[in-house]
Amino acid sequence: MFAVKTDKLTKFYGKNRGIEQVCLNVEEGDFYGFIGPNGAGKSTTIRLLIGLINPTAGSAEVLGKNIQKDRTEILSRIGYLPSEAMFYNGMKVRELLAYSASLRGKDCSKEAEQLCERLDLDPTRKIGQLSLGNRKKVGIACALQHDPELYILDEPTSGLDPLIQHEFFKLLGERNAKGATIFLSTHVLSEVGHYCRNAGVIREGRLLVSGDVASLVHTGAKQIVLRGTNTIPDIPGIQNPKAENDSVSFMYSGDQKQLISMLSQLDFRDINISDPSIEDVFIDFYTKEGE
Amino acid sequence: MTIFGFELKRNRISLIIWCAVIASMIAISILLFPLMEKTMTEMTELLANMGGLSAAYGMDQLSIGDYLNYYAMECSEILGLGGGLFAALTAIAALSKEEREHTAEFLLTHPVSRTRVVTEKLLAVLLQVVLLNAAVAAVTVICTIVIGQHPDAAKLALVLLAYFLLHIEIACVSFCISAFTKGRGVGIGIGLVLLAYFLNIIANITDKAKALRWITPFAYTDSTYIIKNTAVDMRYLAIGVAVSVICVIAAYLKYNKKDIT
Numbered sequence: 001m002f003a004v005k006t007d008k009l010t011k012f013y014g015k016n017r018g019i020e021q022v023c024l025n026v027e028e029g030d031f032y033g034f035i036g037p038n039g040a041g042k043s044t045t046i047r048l049l050i051g052l053i054n055p056t057a058g059s060a061e062v063l064g065k066n067i068q069k070d071r072t073e074i075l076s077r078i079g080y081l082p083s084e085a086m087f088y089n090g091m092k093v094r095e096l097l098a099y100s101a102s103l104r105g106k107d108c109s110k111e112a113e114q115l116c117e118r119l120d121l122d123p124t125r126k127i128g129q130l131s132l133g134n135r136k137k138v139g140i141a142c143a144l145q146h147d148p149e150l151y152i153l154d155e156p157t158s159g160l161d162p163l164i165q166h167e168f169f170k171l172l173g174e175r176n177a178k179g180a181t182i183f184l185s186t187h188v189l190s191e192v193g194h195y196c197r198n199a200g201v202i203r204e205g206r207l208l209v210s211g212d213v214a215s216l217v218h219t220g221a222k223q224i225v226l227r228g229t230n231t232i233p234d235i236p237g238i239q240n241p242k243a244e245n246d247s248v249s250f251m252y253s254g255d256q257k258q259l260i261s262m263l264s265q266l267d268f269r270d271i272n273i274s275d276p277s278i279e280d281v282f283i284d285f286y287t288k289e290g291e
Numbered sequence: 292m293t294i295f296g297f298e299l300k301r302n303r304i305s306l307i308i309w310c311a312v313i314a315s316m317i318a319i320s321i322l323l324f325p326l327m328e329k330t331m332t333e334m335t336e337l338l339a340n341m342g343g344l345s346a347a348y349g350m351d352q353l354s355i356g357d358y359l360n361y362y363a364m365e366c367s368e369i370l371g372l373g374g375g376l377f378a379a380l381t382a383i384a385a386l387s388k389e390e391r392e393h394t395a396e397f398l399l400t401h402p403v404s405r406t407r408v409v410t411e412k413l414l415a416v417l418l419q420v421v422l423l424n425a426a427v428a429a430v431t432v433i434c435t436i437v438i439g440q441h442p443d444a445a446k447l448a449l450v451l452l453a454y455f456l457l458h459i460e461i462a463c464v465s466f467c468i469s470a471f472t473k474g475r476g477v478g479i480g481i482g483l484v485l486l487a488y489f490l491n492i493i494a495n496i497t498d499k500a501k502a503l504r505w506i507t508p509f510a511y512t513d514s515t516y517i518i519k520n521t522a523v524d525m526r527y528l529a530i531g532v533a534v535s536v537i538c539v540i541a542a543y544l545k546y547n548k549k550d551i552t
Contacts, residue, residue, distance in 0.1 A: 013552070050400050053550040076402035086393035088301070102293050103401035142397070 001064055003028045003150050003181035004049060008058035011044050018044035019205040021058065026183055026198070031176050033196035033213070034185040037286055041205040042185040043083060046154050050080050063150055076104065079148040083155040083185075085139030089128035093138055096127060100142045108145040115141040118167055133159040140168060144175070151175065153184040157191065169195050193217065193278040201285045208285055216281060221253040223276045228269025235262045251276065294398070294408060298415035302381065306419050309377045313369060313423065314430040320365040321434035324358060359442040362431070363450050363514030370427060370454045371512060372488055378420050378458040379480035382465035383472075385412045386546060391474025395551050405547045409470070413539065416462050424455040446518050453512040453523050460508045460531045461487075467538035470546040505530060 004026040011018035019041035051071035060067045101108040116123045121137040200210035226248045232241040237254035389395035491509035504510035511527040
């Protein structure tokens with residue numbers, strides 16, 4: 001079964017585009033990264049999935065349930081972290097976590113204490129006095145304390161320091177190993193490379209690509225950098241050639257033996273052949289597609 | 292009833308302050324009556340002959356030298372305006388404040404239906420209106436006994452009941468506005484109450500504007516009518532009840548479909 005399945009999901013805010021015809025499939029137990037530049041429609045997609053907004057057209061299922069008809073049941077089985085978590089200012093962290101649990105009809109006080117400890121969050125502090133990063137931690141605790149089946153996280157790491165980010169992904173990894181599905185949106189591409197099994201790229205409201213991270217990154221293309229030369233070599237099939245500061249770089253996805261034999265005839269001081277980084281791959285998606 | 296309890300807890304300071312201010316103003320007005328009674332009786336004739344102004348407050352038909360008339364007149368400002376503003380501000384904040392402060396995103400991503408959110412918040416608002424009116428009624432009874440007055444209990448109860456119903460109607464209308472707006476409701480709430488209040492005054496001043504009574508909920512709090520007939524004017528009250536019911540239904544329908552952005 002799919003944890004998240006959308007069918008031509010479309011949302012317009014009046015005349016403004018939110019997302020258009022998004023068909024997304026996330027398997028149960030997956031660790032899925034949802035990537036795209038600002039304003040691409042990541043948050044719109046997520047808000048549709050959790051029923052904060054209603055689709056203009058299309059439909060979606062979360063954990064096999066219809067997002068409009070079974071909204072309350074879906075919400076009882078997921079943990080959601082908003083990108084900008086806002087809470088009732090006068091409350092203490094512990095009170096807020098208890099209120100969140102009571103809205104779910106549960107007592108999660110033990111789990112809440114453990115999460116606060118692991119995230120280095122003082123549960124006796126008042127929410128209004130917390131920094132952005134600490135408020136984010138409260139949001140994380142709210143999303144995790146009831147041990148849901150599916151985690152929907154909107155830019156979960158923004159505002160968190162690297163140590164906490166590491167701890168957070170460790171927590172997610174543990175939950176994922178126990179069978180929970182993780183669906184997170186981000187524009188930190190290295191997070192996707194490190195933690196996600198599958199990923200999708202959204203741009204200008206449309207899903208460009210979705211698949212496993214390894215095959216998205218390992219397209220067979222190589223990044224070649226030559227130092228000690230300024231002339232772009234005349235090799236058929238090279239992409240994105242750039243010449244600057246006494247070096248030349250380009251992408252190549254043709255026959256590799258042929259590449260080597262062509263390179264051997266060139267004059268250069270140093271060579272570096274590597275797989276393109278995940279950043280290069282996705283920036284390629286961000287800028288090239290749709291133009 | 293988690294949300295209901297939470298709402299009451301969050302609003303308790305505001306409720307206590309409003310109750311204290313309104314009840315103490317009512318108490319002061321009542322306790323001043325013995326001092327003013329003599330002068331008032333003399334002034335009744337004068338006041339009754341001030342034309343439009345007298346009519347605006349119903350003084351052309353009722354003697355304010357009489358305790359119940361005096362009380363009803365004071366009420367029209369303190370309980371009508373003060374209580375009306377409390378009802379409006381509390382109800383307007385109920386749904387829209389969560390959206391303005393982005394806590395709706397927190398609340399509505401828990402497994403609670405929109406209908407449940409609306410119901411519990413509406414009940415919390417209505418209970419606060421009940422508590423305010425109960426405080427006012429209690430203070431009124433105590434202070435009336437203290438100054439040794441014995442007004443007609445039925446008439447007094449009807450005056451208080453009329454204002455209670457006014458507050459409920461204002462709360463229902465404001466609650467509906469709360470479902471439709473995203474924050475910024477405070478101005479609308481204050482404006483609405485003041486507008487209704489002044490429409491009623493205008494309607495009282497001149498017969499030509501009498502039709503305005505069909506619009507303003509203050510019409511059924513008219514103490515001249517209540518004291519004369521020992522009854523609330525059911526025509527105006529029926530409209531008030533209808534408006535309240537329609538507003539509450541509209542609030543449910545709107546909030547269930549609303550996009551929280």
